[in-house]
Amino acid sequence: MTATQSTGWIGVSAPRREDALLIRGRGRFIADVSPAGALHLAVLRSPFAHARINGVDTSAAESLPGVHGVITADDLEGIGAFPTVWRLPGQKECHTPALAPGKARYVGEPVAAVIADSRYIAEDALDLIEVDYEVLDHVVDVEAALAEDAPVINEHMGDNVIIEYTFPGINALGVAGDLDGAFAEADEVITGRFRIGRYSGVPLETRGLVADWDDLRQTLTLHSESQVAHLLRTELAAALGIPETSIRILTPNIGGAFGNKWDRYPEDILVSLASMRLGRPVKWIEDRRESLQATVHGRQQLQEWQLAVRSDGALLGLKGRVLSDQGAHLHSVGIGPAWVTGAAAVNQYKIANYHCDVLGVATNKTPNSTFRGFGGPEAMFGIERMVDKAARKLGIDPAEIRRMNMIGADEFPYFSPGGAVYDSGNYPTALAKALEAVEYDRLREEQAALREQGVRRGIGIGSYIHVSGFGPSAILGMLDYYTGGYEGSTVKIDPHGRATLYTGMIPMGQGTETTLAQVAADHLEIDIANVRVVWGDTDQTPYTGFGSAGSRSNVAAVAVIKAIEEIKAKAVRIGAGLLEADPEDVAYGDGRISVKGAEEMRSLTLAEVAQQAYWGHKIPEGDQPGLEATYVYDPANFTTAYGTHVAVVDVDVQTGKIDWVKYVVVDDAGTIINPLLVEGQIHGALAQGLGGAILEEFVYDEETGQLLSSSLMDYLLPSFTDLPDFEIHHLETPSPHTEGGFKGMGEAGCFPAGAVVANAVTDALSDLGIEVDETPVTPARLWGLINAAGG
Amino acid sequence: MKPAVFSYSAPESIEEALGLLAEHGSEAKVLAGGQSLVPLLNFRLARPAHIVDINGIGELSYISSNGSLRLGALTRLTAVEESGDVSSGHPIITRAVSHIGHRAIRNRGTIGGSLAHNDPAAETPALLLALDSEVTARSAGGERTLSAQELVGDRFFETSLGDDELLTEIRIPALAASSGWGFQELSRRHGDFALAGVAAVVTMDGGAISSAALGAFGGAYAARLPEAEAALVGAEAGEAAFAAAGERAAAEFPTTSDVHGSEEYRRHLIGVLTGRALAEATSNTGGENG
C-alpha cells in the first residue's frame, strides 16, 4: 500500500502499522521500562492450597543487605482491595485481597512482598521469610466443594456457594416458556454432563509493573499492561486512598493479554504502595511460574444439560445446571463468564423453553476470571455437544438437525430465552457454506470407505453465536455490572489538516491502531498516513470503563465515526464562511470542503479550513476556534457475530492421538474493517480454542492441592505445528444495531473449537459408542475412553 | 525465578576442570549446554555452591567414526543431528536426536549433558542403552569405562558418576550389516519430552530375527526390555512376533504416571510403540533406513 489513497479505507487489508516497530525489535514493553534507581519487587506466594497464616517473620529478610522493605498483610492497614465490578444480586462478597489476610486460599496466593536492589536479592530474601502456616483441608473439585463436609474456603460465606443465579427462560413479553410442557411432549430427553477444562490466556509476555511515586508532586506514574487503564486508575486511587488526579497510567506495547490483563491484580496495589512508601521507582516482572499460578485462569465448568427433542428433530426445551469453578476468590468480573454461558446456551437455535441455574462455587484454586471468549466457548461446548447427541439418538445427520432448528434469516431481531437480543445474520447460510467448503457429502462417503480400511476419520460441526459489542451502559446497569460500556474518541485536526485520534483502547496485538486509523481515514476521506493514533496514556485519552477487549473495536470505531461527523460539520460551517456560501450548499467530500456542484471552482482543502479554524479569524457565530471533537459512544444494543466451524480429524485408537485433516471456518462479524486483521484474529482465537480443546490445562492434584501445570513443560501451548491449516470464509451482514455495521470479532474464533473437536472425535469413534464430554481431549484421556469401551 | 548465589569458573582444559571438581566435590555442578541445569538453578531446585562451566573446553567436542562412533561429551545435539558420519553409520541416532526439544535447545544442549541428566523421558539414555554404548568418565584420580547400563541403568535423574567425575566420551559400536532400526515416540507436541518411546535395533537372519535390542523411555527410568528381546530371538519377523514382544515390553516396562499420562496408559503405549518400532526396524534392514 504505497500509493496514497483518500477513500475506501474500510474493508482494505492495510498492513498493521504496529508491525514495523514490533518486528524490528523496537517495541517497548514493561521489562524495557527501567527508571534510574528502580528497586525490584518479588512476591512470596503460598505453597499451600489452604493454610492459616499464624505469623510472618520478616526479620531475617529485612536484614539481608540490599533489601529495602518487606510488605505483609499487617502493613496494609488503610489500604483497600479491588472490587468485583460484576455484582449480581445474591452474590456473596469474596473479592481478591492484596495480600492473603490470615489465610492463604490457593497455591500462588500473595503472602508478602520484598523490595530490594535487584530481583536476585529480592528472591534471596523471600527464602528468608518465615511463615507459620497451619495447613488446612483443601478442596479443588467443584462437586467436592459443594459437599456438606467440604472445607469452607471463605468462612463468612458459610459454605462454598458464592451465588446461585437462575435464567428463567423468559420471552420478549417477559413470560417464561413452558419447560414442563416441552419435556412432556418430548419423544426423547437427551442428557449430557460436560467437564470443561481450566485453562487461560497465558500471554507470552507475563504481567509486569513499574511504579514511580513523585513525593514532591504527589503523583504516581504507573507503567502497566492493563487492558483497561482508566478503570485501573479509578480503582487504584480508591484502594491506595489517593486522589485519582494523582495517578497517571502509561501503557507500553503488550505481548498478549487475552482478557487476563483486563483484571486488576494484587500486584497493582503492592508495587504502587512500595514505590509510595520507599520513594523510589519499583519494578516487578511476573515470572512464568508466577504467571501460571497467579494470573487469572478461565473456563472451568461442570455442566449438566437435558434437551427435550421430538423424533422429527425439533428441539423443544433445554434445561441445565452450570457449576462454575471460581477458585478461591472472585476476581474483577465475578462469575461473569458463567453468567454469559447461561445467557448464550441456546445458541443459534429456536429453543423456546429454557431454564438454567448457574452456580459460582469456591475452590482452593487460582481465581477464574476474564479470558478471551468469556463464557461463550463454554456455552457452545454444552449446546453443540447436546445437539450432536440428539442427532445421533434420533438418527438425523448432525448438519441437518442444526439447519432445521436454526433461527431463520427473517426472524431478527430475535429475543433469545437466554435474555439476549440477536440483531441479524443468516445462520443456515453460514452452515451451508461451511458444509460446501468441506464437501460434506463426499467427506461422509470417504469416511465410510476409510473406516473399511481401519482409518477412523471423524467430522465435527459446531455453530456459534458471540454476543459482542458490550454493551449499552444502561443494560450493564440492569445486570449489576458496575462500569460503563461506552467508548470515547477524541479527534483533533491540526492546522495542516492531519488528524490525531485519541482512544482509551489499548492495542494488545489485535491491530487497534491500524483499524481505528482506517476508520478515521475512511470517514475523513484522507490518506491513512495522515492519521496518528494516540493510546496508552490516561492523561491524554478519553475515559473508558470497559477498555480493550478482543471484540471492542466495533464500539470504539463508532466513537471515531461520530467524532469525525462533528468535525466535518464544523469544517463545513467554517468553510462555507470562507467560500461565501450558504452552509446548506456546502459539503464535505474527498477531504475537501466544497460548494455542491462547483467542486472544481469553489473548494477548500481540509488543511485550508483547519488553518483558518486555528487562526480563528473567521469563526461562525456559535462556533469556537480550533477543529476537534470528542464523542463518547454508548452502543444502542449488542451485536451478535456468528458462524459455523467444521473439523475433520483422524484418531489413532491405539494411542489416543488426534491428527488434523481439515478445519473450516465460516464467520460473520458484520462489516469488516480490515480482512487481513480479521483473519489474524480468527487464527489467534482459533489457536487458543484448539489449545484448550487438545492441549492446555491447569491440572490440580486432588491430594495436595498443588498446581501441577506450573511450567510450560506441563502447561502445553499450541504452536503452529500442533494446529491444522485454517480455511476461512466470511459472510458480511452489517449489524443494524451499530453505525458502520461492525460486530465484534476478536474472540469468536475460539467459540466452537472445543465442541467441534469433541464432536469430530466422537464421530470418529462412533462404532465404539464413545462420547467425548471432557476437555482437553488429551491422548491419555481419549485412550482411557477407548480402553473402557473395549476398543 | 533467579538462581541462588553460586561461584563460577570456566576451565579451558579437562585437567583444569577435573581439578576444580576434585576441589569442590559435591558442592560443584558441571554446566554444559545448560538446557536442563539452568532451569533447575532458576527454580532453585538445584543450589550448587560452585558452577564449573565446561563450554570453553574445545577438546570435549568432536565426532569421529570408523564404523564405531566416538562422541565428545560436549558435542552439541545439533552437531550430532547434522553429522554425516553419524547418519551414515547410525541413522537411528540422527532420528532420535531430532526428537529432543527444539532446534534452539539442540544448538546448546550436549550429548553428554543429556546423558548425565538422565531424564527418564529423554531419548538419549534409552537410545544408548539399545546401542550397547559405553562412556569414559574421568576424574583427577584417573579414568574409567562404563557401559551405558552401568552409567544410567535403573536410575532416575542421576547417574553412577562420582561428584568429581566428568563424562568425557561416548562410544557407540558399529551396527551389523544385517541390522535394522526403528525409533518410535509419542509426545504431546513435537519436541516435548516423550509420553513413551522405544528405540529398536534388530539383526536379521533371512526372515528371522537373530537378535534384538530395545531401549524404552518415558517411565520411571530408561530401560532395556530383556523379556521382549528374548521373545524375538529366532522369531519370524511379522505382526504376531511384534505383538507378542509388545505385550512383554508393556509388562516389564518400569512405568510411571504424571500429568500427561497414567501408569496404565504409558505401559500400554510401550507395547504399541514396541510393535511399531519393530515393524519399522525389520522393514529397513541392510543399511536402508526410513
Ligand SMILES: Cc1cc2nc3c(=O)[nH]c(=O)nc-3n(C[C@H](O)[C@H](O)[C@H](O)COP(=O)(O)OP(=O)(O)OC[C@H]3O[C@@H](n4cnc5c(N)ncnc54)[C@H](O)[C@@H]3O)c2cc1C
Ligand atoms: C524446552 C525444552 C525441551 C526439551 N525437550 C527435551 C526432549 O524432548 N528430550 C530430551 O531428552 N531432552 C529435552 N530437553 C532437555 C535437554 O535437551 C537436555 O537435558 C540437555 O540438552 C542436557 O544437556 P546440556 O548440555 O544442556 O546439559 P546441562 O543442562 O548443562 O546439564 C545437565 C546435567 O548434566 C550434568 N553434566 C553435563 N555435562 C556433563 C559432563 N560432561 N559430565 C558430567 N556431568 C555433566 C550437569 O551437571 C547437569 O546435572 C529439553 C529442554 C528444554 C529446555
